[in-house]
Amino acid sequence: MNRxxxxxxVAVQKNGDGDLTAFQTNSGxxxxxDEAIQAIQNGELAGVNTFKGRDGGTYIRxxxxxxxxxxxxxxxxx
Numbered sequence: 001m002n003r004x005x006x007x008x009x010v011a012v013q014k015n016g017d018g019d020l021t022a023f024q025t026n027s028g029x030x031x032x033x034d035e036a037i038q039a040i041q042n043g044e045l046a047g048v049n050t051f052k053g054r055d056g057g058t059y060i061r062x063x064x065x066x067x068x069x070x071x072x073x074x075x076x077x078x
């Protein structure tokens with residue numbers, strides 16, 4: 001898959017605490033959190049990146065583009 005064909009995240013699942021737990025892409029693929037981290041690091045997903053938290057864990061966030069409407073927390077649930 002080349003960079004022009006990268007998938008985007010269109011919906012999310014959250015746990016009872018409101019933490020993101022799974023992601024659905026525009027192709028319908030559903031990724032668990034760890035799968036999504038791997039897909040991002042492999043360059044398969046557009047519009048998101050990973051970062052290391054203070055606790056040493058790896059986390060997912062949307063690319064900063066100034067548009068709060070496409071923040072991962074604002075996406076529809078599935």
